[in-house]
Amino acid sequence: MLKHFVLLLVFLVSIAYSRTVHFKFLGFGEKAEVIVDNKKYSLTRTAGEPYFSAKVNVIPAGYFKYKYVLDNVEEDFERECPLEMTKTYIDFYGRKDTIKELGKFQYSENHWNRSIGKTNLFDDSYIPTIHITGNKTETFFHNPAISIKAEKVTVYLKDEKKAFTNVPLVAKNKDFEKFQIKMTLSKTANIHQRYLLKFRNGSEDPINLRQTIYGNINQAIGIPSIHSVMVRVYYNMKPAGFYTMQEEAVSESFLRAEFYGNAETETIDAPSSMGDAFDCSTGGDFEYKPYNMSYYDPFAQKIGKDKTKVVALTEAIEKLDTNNEEELAEFEKKWFDIDTFQKAMCMEYLTGDWDGYWFFTSNFVVYEDIKSSTENTFKFFYITQDHDETFGVGITDRINTVGYDFPKLSYTTMLNKTWHLDPFDADHRTLVDKFIASSPKLQQRFQNNLISIVQNIFNPVAFRKVVDTYYERYEPEVKWDYSFERPYRRTKMVPDWRYNDFLVAFENSLPGLPWGLYEWVKLRSEAIKNEFCISWEGDENPPDASCVPYKIPYLDDEKTTVVEEPTTTMLEETTTTNVEPTTTSLEETTTTNAEPTTTSLEETTTTNAEPTTTSLEETTTTAEPTTTSLEETTTTNAEPTTTKSTKTIPTSVGGFVDWFKNKKPSDFQNPKVKRTLQVQ
Template identity: 25%
Template sequence: MLLHQGAAPSALPYRYVQYNPENNEIIHSETEDRPPLTEPTTLNEFYGRSWTRKQVKMFEHLPYQDHFNRTDSNLHPSDEIPTIHVISEEDNIYNLHGYYLQDIDIRVNMTYIRADRIKLFTNVRFKIGGRSSRLFTKLGYNLCFPKDQDLEGYRKLKLRAAASDPSYMREKLAYDMLYAAGMPATQASYVRLFINNRAIGLFVLVEKYDDTWLENEFHGGIGNKHGVLYEGKGAAKNRERYADLSYHGDDLAYYAESAYEMKEVDSEKEVSDLGDLVGLAKFIDSQAKMDGDLSNQSLETWHSQLDVYGFLTNMAFEFLHGSWDGYLQNTENYYLYKDPTTSRFVWIPWDLEYVMGSGPVSIPSLLEGNYSHFDGIAHKPLIKTLLNVPHFRQVFEQILRNLVTLLYDKSFPVIDSLEDFLRQDVEWDQAQIRMRDGLSFLPLGPHFVENVLQNSQGHANMPLPLSLDYWVAADYIIRINQHIPFQTAVEGNTTHVSLMGVKEWITQKSNNVKKYLFLEDPE
């Protein structure tokens, strides 16, 4: 039982305790009194927290038009941390975590607890999420609700563990900045997770992209049509083919064996191949072959094919955040949506944990202030071809200026507020025993042989980022198995070459970009 109910005098301060009912002995007590009630009942309060609701400063919305038509939803409260409790047979839970490299899903009952409401769900599909993230001892999870159930309008959700990020806020900040810039993407918030009455930890809740999400994000929640959704998944055929949007002829079979996947089919046309995506790659190739004959490059034609401003904004964020696991450096973690209302593609980013100075990569190279020197920009077909058009290059540089001055340079109050919001729950999370045995990225445990032999995650096809540094990777393995203080992870001076503090990254990257854009002539 996770939620308890009782009665006490309302005019007095109070605190919660854990006690043994057999002898009325107090086992543990909260350290601080809570103030007297002003209402007949309390909110659903979490043991050991000094607050139930707490305001967090948010980024101001930039003066741009939104590139989405998002339906209203209460999925992501900004002033509280809900609790999710899943229950299943113990054997199911054991097998799920014991065979963590295998594609296993189980059915669970789930309780969702907010400060002022409780929701119950049955027969929810629950599984471990991700590929490389399965190698951490703190695992992430996927939730899929039956068709007759949803959580605040969404049926597929992900619980992101933030296992590589001791600040717990990189991905949250990245999605919040996208939202402030009017870009379509999941929003993000925090939840506490329990499994069979066992505390698991603090997680980042994000939406999974599916037909319901497309309807909610682009069509105001109206479920009439949603278009085609493609995913770029890095590499395929033992890293011989990449999802870089390069053109290799019209044979769809070639692309079907590449690192692209159709995630959602057009609800009206029942499109079931990669034809539209190949058409985009062919268009990019034709524009690139003009070889500088800019008079023939029609801006209108570009805009009819792609939400160019949205794509350039996303690339500006990849550069600004030093993202090494996106399109520019790893040809993955992006989606392309063929919007049926405009018949053009919209860029949607995904999986933003590895940003702002964290990972097995050369962080000094990611701190580069001259975007033309950032690995990937000069070679990936779509961004390379667009930046060869002077107008789009000017637009890209103006976007960078705006993001630096209106978001990065004004981010510290947001970060300070979020740090205060998370502090108690981070301490709680770090005290929990993880569900997977062994060490992160050292896949040992009681079912080691079965996990290796029956690994379903396709690690052989995972791309290697352009900024990968094997010496830094060694430090990365060491530090993800060590304790990094929360404040240090936020402020800086971590003593690890694989990790900068969030504020430390923002300060240095902002200074480098402004030096190039404002004080130096482009090369």
Template identity: 25%
Template structure:
């Protein structure tokens, strides 16, 4: 009887059903993808509405099956076989995830960074999965796409493409969306960055994220700088673009590994700053740039009219309460207040600025610019930020800082001493008065800034907290980075010539074109700060504040919600329950017991 019950338990753990296999693959023309089980190959099919996912059912296979994917030619002869064996996530599964060919792990484990301040999550979206590398499959008119890549700096150039997004559990398609190249200096590189826009006027959408950027990461070898900055912004409670890695293919041609992030538009204010609240009317949103060294978005007052400010320096992305003829009117009022502010004589400076801006948020942003050595943002360059008039802050609204573009960090782009004090990094021409007047010259705000730096370094920006996150991200993207470095680029322009050795070495050593390495930089900056501000960095990786609740209720089978950064076990196999299969198994076991 005991043996019989043990046998029933074993049966109950195995799904009695044929297994559906799903492999994302790009075989050579004329070839196909198949699944090999015990040396027997079953050919899979790529359907028009799901390609490049190759799908097929293997009759008689159980959920205890071990398998590999193979590329086969027209004669069904293998030409490439995965060098590892796969298993289903659970023995109750009747289908695989969407698994990328020759990538052994679909769900990765990424320890999250400890929270220094309470974050406010954006509205719930399936667009960004922290522990997966999704696939973007775009198709469109090849001559038009080739022309776009050949002349990336052509103003207004764009093409229409069909879009397909594939992660472990989702295949999402949308037709006739807009693709264009992205950035300014990034267009000078052979590996282009791109923008993707869904036309919400025609009911196009992408999980409430209609504006995306695909960041090429071409300026630095680790492919981690921007992602690490975004993750740290989340950990210090700053509303920010979300970002996750994707493999990009256009017309079945590989373009490489990209970081997909939000493009900051009006929709970003709604979904990220306001959590998707439809009742809030977004305020003024200004994009701030430095088109030249002498023309920077320094927030220096130049007069009461918008025409006095460079059209490429301050770009209105949403008018808010401004007139079309004066799109910068509200921001100019802030700049005039900044000009009038006397950092020594103005009474109660904390009240003065808390009535005008989200002061804590601004100081957290500046703390990270200093800690990361951001050479191309506001503190050092008067560039790469958005400033948003949030109508829900205070009694009548306040300005809120929204940072962007974080690749120029950790010694990429400028030689910055990681041992240097922030007090030596403000004497710029032109002046950046929000730094010089508030952080450097005003005693009360300087004290608050010092406290913020202490709390961030004590909790998040220290080797003990950052290094496990860095190492996990490096491991997660390693195979795809190695693949990316081998790909021919599609545009004329600069190719830094980074290698896979640089990808790994720049975590700990200064490599080609870099004046800093990520891990030593963090250690040096954290230690220098603790010495200068006279505090001891505590041991451990505890949160300073409890993690924020996730949006969207109790979560679902497609959430990445585990404390370690995702629904994943240590070997990269996702942990989830397939309820319908479990019910079938329970019914089979019950019928056997009754017999």
């Protein structure tokens, strides 16, 4: 009797001082366990997936440490489980820090409040995992020449997983073994309101982080910008690579989320019909040429029916008197957002973004915000994109005529000049010459933006403080990225960067790349410091009293002068503690006794194009919106759509002669390339 009483007492005490913890874990193996207080508990695997989980009644009830075992190999470190945690995030085998906050660029003059924000999808404190499965998928990764509908794609975020079936995949940049992949979902089958995503590899970038760095600065300074996050991609339980997952700037998915989102509620209030959107390639400029519509061929229309509105914008630009402040304010309200454009130009200049608008009239998007337009005026925004060839990567002597000193060149050397760097390039940079160089006050406005970005972000102290956290976080991932043979083989790749190049390229030059990343930032920012006699927090070599700042010609004396001290402070590093996920799950909670126990398999159902029965954890998404759980399966058959660019022959009286006399025979043929030859 006494024995039974003691056993009962022990049982009751163990219940009182224990708690159930749901362990969730990714590991590309067959068998997984978790060790808590020197006891092993088996985890149950989801069929065909690297996902393991179990609910375990653990003692002690307070703070404890744990580690995973995959195929009988223990992790060589311990993880921490704080008192308040009842669910782990989705841990990844061998990655010590499931959650690790990266440094943030700090900037006070951020007025862009229209975006839905990062959401869980682009939360870069976590490294998501993408697992693509199926027979078609196997063929695709060995032979990306064909587009497919992948049988299944599962996206693992920090505290949720979403699965999709029949997912269109298209490959690009197939000169490299680690080719780019575009994945198209749909409005109803989406991930936190996004439904078109790219998995990009900066093949020209030895650190594969320039796109991420550039985009994060864009978001910090407050301009419409695609979001990115670094992810691991696997196919059929095999490694594919460490990619940058990001939005596509000209897609409806991005434009809805970036222009009509609410970051607090993660909702979107987009118009039923989106405004015109153009994906612009080399030669895309904004001169008013209504009788030579082939001039606008570099504007590839992705949303909208014709180019009437963008031509109307060019007419409004031509007529604008930028020295008339009232007229300028009216123009910016009704036609074009100058503030975000100027900040975008600051970034193109600072990073040497040679494949963008200012250097090469290329790789940008213009979007008409239909909510800000009227019947006769059309409000456009400039959006920059494709940032892998920046910070010195890919600059040739076509653009760089001074060699190593190129980062020291002043922006003033790039104003009011004739460009035409190749047969496809435009003669001018109409937006730059109009909205920066056409009036002293606009130039001062640009210059103030430039100086503020340098003082707060683009200097050796602030920049390194943030980017060093990227290096620490991603170095193990890059090492993994070069540790296996890719399924798609190429005999030659140029360039062909390796892991050692990643280690070197932050500080030092490489063959074909004269500047290390930090070296470029230092040269550019030091030149600007000496040009404008400014400094920044932590600057060890500020200008002396003899420094004379550049003065904009004809600028009114009453114009505000540039301050010498930075206006914002640097971000202090923070320590991240795992907390209980805020989203809820449909999983039933099971409390077991004090003995080591595990729960059974968490059901996961793969859906097809037609609605099917849903599982406990995952919900099928149909054409109609449905309530989804934390972990859900979504079906999509959405195909990407594009609109071909159009050409227009003028029909106004007398207009045809003016139009025809400037044409060549080749102008009446269908263009064979996207870019249009720009004739001087």
